[in-house]
Amino acid sequence: SAIAAAGDTAGFENRVWKVSRSASVEVGQLYVFLSDGTLLIASAHGTPALGKWRLEGGQMTMIEEGIPYKVTILQSSPDSLRIRMANPGEPVDIAFVPAPAGAAAPRK
Secondary structure (H helix, E strand, O other): OHHHHHHOOOOOOOOOOEEEEOOOOOOEEEEEEOOOOEEEEEEOOOOOEEEEEEOOOOOOEEOOOEEEEEEEEEEEEEOEEEEEEEEOOOOOOEEEEOOOOOOOOOOO
16 A cells, blocks of 8 residues: 555544545544544544554554454545455445544534
């Protein structure tokens, strides 16, 4: 991937990403990968969740509720981010687009 080729530099960090497509994750959910390794996930249906993430040697790991998940970065550009999480069972693909400035999780 472009991330692996660039070393441990994550061009997607410190930005708010909105889920644009996924079979398992709610569209509109917000993800922020902070440069200090904090992962913030916000949804219209619950309390924001804090986790962790790291990128080492081109391999990304996301830790949600204390559970580490290996993540493959399928594509990373200024306009989109696509990942595949190795969850129990089937892998989960998530496509993100940048959230508009001042975006909040959508309300129903």
